Every structure is written in C-alpha cells, then in structure tokens.
Amino acid sequence: NAGVMQNPRHLVRRRGQEARLRCSPMxxxxxxxxxxQLPEEGLKFMVYLQKENxxxxxxxxxxxxxxxxxxxxxxxxxxxxxxxxxxxxxxCASSPFGTRGTDxxxxxxxxxxxxx
Amino acid sequence: KNEVEQSPQNLTAQEGEFIxxxxxxxxxISALHWLQQHPGGGIVSLFMLSSGKxxxxxxIATINIQEKHSSLxxxxxxxxxxxxxxxxxxxxxxxxxxxxxxxxxxxxx
Numbered sequence: 001n002a003g004v005m006q007n008p009r010h011l012v013r014r015r016g017q018e019a020r021l022r023c024s025p026m027x028x029x030x031x032x033x034x035x036x037q038l039p040e041e042g043l044k045f046m047v048y049l050q051k052e053n054x055x056x057x058x059x060x061x062x063x064x065x066x067x068x069x070x071x072x073x074x075x076x077x078x079x080x081x082x083x084x085x086x087x088x089x090x091x092c093a094s095s096p097f098g099t100r101g102t103d104x105x106x107x108x109x110x111x112x113x114x115x116x
Numbered sequence: 117k118n119e120v121e122q123s124p125q126n127l128t129a130q131e132g133e134f135i136x137x138x139x140x141x142x143x144x145i146s147a148l149h150w151l152q153q154h155p156g157g158g159i160v161s162l163f164m165l166s167s168g169k170x171x172x173x174x175x176i177a178t179i180n181i182q183e184k185h186s187s188l189x190x191x192x193x194x195x196x197x198x199x200x201x202x203x204x205x206x207x208x209x210x211x212x213x214x215x216x217x218x219x220x221x222x223x224x225x
Binding site: 045104 | 149151157158159160161164202204212213214215216217218
C-alpha cells in the first residue's frame, strides 16, 4: 500500500507564475489536509478536504490560494501569481475517516516551493 | 503565547540516554499528535492520543487531559532518533491543527 504521494517534490517558480501542487492520498483515504511550513517556522494548517468538498479552509490565505479534491485524481493546491513569501514546504496528509482529528494522519514527503 | 508550547527547543543526548520532550497546550483538543520530521524534511506520524498512554517500540507517549500536557519519551536513544519532534493539537470541534515549534533532538554516538 503506497503512502501519501506528493509531486513535484521540488518546484521553482518566478514571481507571478502559478504553482500547482498535487497530493495523492493513501489508498482508501478520502480525507486530505494541506499544511504549510515556512522557513524556520512551524507547520500551519491550511485546508481540509473530502472528495469533491472543501470542509474547512480557515487556514488558507484569502487570495491567490485554492484547493480541490475531485472525484477522480489527486488533490490540487493551486497558488496563483506566486510571490517570494510563498516559498515554503507544503505538506499533504490523508486519513481514512477524518472524524474531527481522532484519526491518524499520514503525511506525504512534501513539495518544496521556491519562488525566485 | 502560543497555544501549543514545546520544551526543550533543542536537546542533545548521548546514545542510550532516556529522552523526554514535553508539550503543553492551552486549547480544547480532540486529540494530540506527535510527529517526527527528519533532516530531509519528511514527516512521520508517531502517535495520536486522546487519553492515557501509548507505546511503540522505544517510543512512549502520554497525555494528561486535565493538566493539558503530553510527553514523548524515547528509551535507549540512538543516533537515528535524531530529528525534529513536533507536537500537534487537533482543535476540538473543528479541523484545525495547531503545531508546536518542534524540539530538535540530536543523539550523539
């Protein structure tokens, strides 16, 4: 059973470009979480999704950031018009049930975004 | 004041020593997670606790709900245990997770 997969592992973008980060949850998991780890800072929750639904996006910046988890395919975190401050490691986690945190989350290896 | 506080920030130990990392939180939680982040950046979920104590190999995690405190213990520490250990509190009644700043553990041979 493959773990949580994220791609790309490293992504370099110039200011103003778009960044698309993909997360494939573990097989059988229908709950996906995105977290951001800024350089020298701790992890921060961004968004929680189930298939075709955004459940909680309270940690997402109001502009330029969006997330989806379609019926088929991976979850996508999309950052439009990237700025240098978006440079960070973005981690995705998945869980089978997502019952308000009482469910172990399995983390992907992360995507390291560098904005030039 | 952060909602999730970890101590110590940095910890250096000799191989074989018993390690304790502490986590205090000030919010209502549904569960507390201990995570391990290796130098390469990958994150592994070690434990998820809502009460009591859990053990996995040389790792033990405890939580005291009344005191809002959790500890992660490593027995017979080994250099391969060197990593950042992160405490994460899953907020009660929503899906937000608040993370501690992490404890950087270095175990010397």
